Amino acid sequence: MWKAGSLVLLMMMTSTVSPAQDAADNAEKAIAAFEDVFGVTQGKRRNHTKGYCIEGEFRPVDATIRNYSTSSLFTGKSSVVARVSHKGGNNAAADDKFGHFGLAMEITTADGDLHIFNMNTEHFFPVPSPEAFTELMRAKATGKDAVAAFVAKSPELRAHKKYHAEIDKTLRPYEGATYNSINSFYLIDKTGQKSAIRFSFVPAGEHKIVLEPRQDFFLQNIQANLQAGEVAWNMIVTIANPDDPVNNPAALWTGEHHQITAAKFVVMSATTEADGQCDAINYDPLVLSDGFAPSEDRMLEARSLIYAIGVGKRLSEKD
Numbered sequence: 209m210w211k212a213g214s215l216v217l218l219m220m221m222t223s224t225v226s227p228a229q230d231a232a233d234n235a236e237k238a239i240a241a242f243e244d245v246f247g248v249t250q251g252k253r254r255n256h257t258k259g260y261c262i263e264g265e266f267r268p269v270d271a272t273i274r275n276y277s278t279s280s281l282f283t284g285k286s287s288v289v290a291r292v293s294h295k296g297g298n299n300a301a302a303d304d305k306f307g308h309f310g311l312a313m314e315i316t317t318a319d320g321d322l323h324i325f326n327m328n329t330e331h332f333f334p335v336p337s338p339e340a341f342t343e344l345m346r347a348k349a350t351g352k353d354a355v356a357a358f359v360a361k362s363p364e365l366r367a368h369k370k371y372h373a374e375i376d377k378t379l380r381p382y383e384g385a386t387y388n389s390i391n392s393f394y395l396i397d398k399t400g401q402k403s404a405i406r407f408s409f410v411p412a413g414e415h416k417i418v419l420e421p422r423q424d425f426f427l428q429n430i431q432a433n434l435q436a437g438e439v440a441w442n443m444i445v446t447i448a449n450p451d452d453p454v455n456n457p458a459a460l461w462t463g464e465h466h467q468i469t470a471a472k473f474v475v476m477s478a479t480t481e482a483d484g485q486c487d488a489i490n491y492d493p494l495v496l497s498d499g500f501a502p503s504e505d506r507m508l509e510a511r512s513l514i515y516a517i518g519v520g521k522r523l524s525e526k527d
Contacts, residue, residue: 231509260479261291262290269472281470281471288314292426313491323495324496383429396498447468
């Protein structure tokens, strides 16, 4: 019987380029495509360029989640350094126009374990693989005809466009948006049993626009909401059904699912990146606490590699 190690050895013998090198090369191409599409804002992230820092506490809610995971995220309060942002590489993205956002969180548990969540307001990814993602970004860098040609051959992208064209596009601030994991993960219980999940962070209250919308007002808006009351998100964990595609981020899970309100992220402060702690953090989605594991979704490794390359670039550009 072939073992994984034997297969890897055979691949190394029959190819001069390893899978790891292929993945790294693809990540480099993806970063280059982002720079071609959006340009470079020196010292800033290539994607989700515009954003600010928020900090707070991560608090367990429903103890049922402990039946699925031994993670210390769900046994006591943890501290959070997070970042909210606009999707894309435009550092001057408008706050007063509908768009998609991101929420990234670095969580330090009471016993010192580290966990990173990285989410988007989109409900699923536009393409199923790292190679397709890089090809899409290269098409965007080339022009409308290239994008149209890619759309024509990509049923996943067409489904993504159709679905997100029909969602509610009411203007809402960062704190009023729901953020989705996009990628799948595994929870691991005390027996080693794995359960595939996705998750969302859903506003715990009515976090509205309370200021007059303008080009840049989101930071002031969340600060006003913090003064008025609690700003928080509930972490809703969705347990996969047996037929859910776990390794394809471009596939939407549909139908009834078992869901658990596992925790609550309560925001304590919101600051600029210059005044906060989030700017230097690499929000690598493969940094997971015990009780979690990555799924077979190859976009997780791709995002990890892209972020690693990106953080090296932007930190080297700072004064």
